Amino acid sequence: MTHVRVLMINAYGTGGIARTVVNLANALVERHEVEIITVYRRRNRPAYWIDPRIEVTHLVDARKSALTQGVGSPHADLARQPSRLTTALDSNMTGLTDKLLVASLRALSPGILITTRPSLHALAADFVPADVITIAQDHLNFETRTAHPELAHLMERSLPKLDALAVLTEADARDYEHMLRGTDTVVTAIPNALPWPVRAPAELTTTTVVSAGRLVEQKGFDRLIEAFAPVASAHPDWQLHIYGMGEKRPALLGLVGQLGLGDQVRLMGYSDSMAEVLRGASIYAMASRFEGFGMVLIEAMSVGLPLVSFDCPRGPGEIVIDGYNGYLVANGDVAEFSRCLLALMDDPALRARLGGASREAARGFEMAPIAQRWDVLFADLSARRRARG
Incomplete structure (x- = not known):
């Protein structure tokens, strides 16, 4: 059973990324040991159901009660400082997240790590141990993601250090393959999966x-x-x-x-x-x-x-x-x-x-065929690692 960790900003939130990533984790736990590492915990309960077999680890407790208790602490001072390791364009990243993420990533045991945004891709590229397979899953299209020169540079610097990049469309895969030509990074397109099975059809009689x-x-x-x-x-x-x-x-x-x-x-x-x-x-x-x-x-x-x-x-x-x-x-x-x-x-x-x-x-787009594509990617990357010795 492979240990799969998913690193995201906020597993407790209501956004589309939180929903699709949690859905994927819920599917993967059927065949793998799965952990969600969330940088922030901003509410008591996650907005989307997380399978109880999944371990959820948060690095920063950002609930109001925790923030009030932490006023004046060294962590509070660090939280006010900008990140020095990623990009100022990502307002979620601070001096505090730098410190906690670096410690967490360096301590990872062998397995697979999936990161879910450019700042996290970059930190994984620099601080994850060599025996961890790294996969960047990106949720925004290539044109928008690379429109800002600083963000484009971050991607160009970090992605070649990772084992794979998984994007949501074939068009994005083609663009990233061009960006990463000459590198060993595998680029693949795996779309998001439905959060539910195909349902009984709408009657289509309403206006x-x-x-x-x-x-x-x-x-x-x-x-x-x-x-x-x-x-x-x-x-x-x-x-x-x-x-x-x-x-x-x-x-x-x-x-x-x-x-x-x-x-x-x-x-x-x-x-x-x-x-x-x-x-x-x-x-x-x-x-x-x-x-x-x-x-x-x-x-x-x-x-x-x-x-x-x-x-x-x-x-x-x-x-x-x-x-x-x-x-x-x-x-x-x-x-x-x-x-x-x-x-x-x-x-x-x-x-x-x-x-x-x-x-x-x-x-x-049902979960079963999409999860199978992730399993194929895991197996392929593991085989590539073994072939390299």
């Missing part, structure tokens, strides 16, 4: 378009609302429901009011039962400006929703097959996005055909 994500600039909900406006006037019985919380909520509410869509566009807030939300809709729409993958697209597919998505970098282009399980729209073409929504609203048979194809395609 609801659904979308979900953090209410931030990246997710493009302003573009979605603008695309829905001409559709709403043609179909006053249809509604757009947007799930999620975030800083753009006031601006989005203002846009809804400005376009006169108050009766048809609703900001629904956070839901902890997205599978049921999706089963109650008839179309899923994604208007993101960029993505690491597009997790909610495969969740919508699992209940048989037809998709409409911008072909943003990256993820949708490898999930949405235009005209088969939905429509893939040139990034930023709001008018075409409107036309695709309208086509699905007007044609129940088209919704059923594309939705059925969505649900079948979702089976490739």
Whole structure:
């Protein structure tokens, strides 16, 4: 049984990375000894269920009670200092995390370590013992990840020292293979897995378009609302429901009011039962400006929703097959996005055909085949290590 450790910033949080990483750990524990090392613990209980067989180790107790008790301590002083080992671009990293992470990484026994963001990739490259197999799992697309020169340099410096890099799309794998040509680092694409098995299909009889994500600039909900406006006037019985919380909520509410869509566009807030939300809709729409993958697209597919998505970098282009399980729209073409929504609203048979194809395609994203791809990677890297002696 292989000892697999997953190093992440916050295993207790509600973000997409926390959810997908915890889901993966829950699957791997069926065949491996799994430990989650979380830099921060910011709440009493994790937002997502963690299998009790998984050991969870936190380095910094950032709950309010712990922070209050630590005022004036040496740790508190270190926590106010910037990281000297990674990058100032990562606000999670401090002098305190430098100290604790270096000690933790140096003490690792043989096994596999999966890191989940550039700062952690860099620390693993510099401080993990030689008998630990290191895998960087990156959750953001290549273009966005390398747009800042400092972050690009961090990746170029650290990734060649690691055994493997696992990214979420084939397009990202090609870009990183080019960056890492001439190195021994294995680059592979392993998508995120569904958090649940493929479900009973949605009936597709409601007059609801659904979308979900953090209410931030990246997710493009302003573009979605603008695309829905001409559709709403043609179909006053249809509604757009947007799930999620975030800083753009006031601006989005203002846009809804400005376009006169108050009766048809609703900001629904956070839901902890997205599978049921999706089963109650008839179309899923994604208007993101960029993505690491597009997790909610495969969740919508699992209940048989037809998709409409911008072909943003990256993820949708490898999930949405235009005209088969939905429509893939040139990034930023709001008018075409409107036309695709309208086509699905007007044609129940088209919704059923594309939705059925969505649900079948979702089976490739169930946890069993994705976990198997991780097992193959582990075996391959172990064999490479043995071959090198």
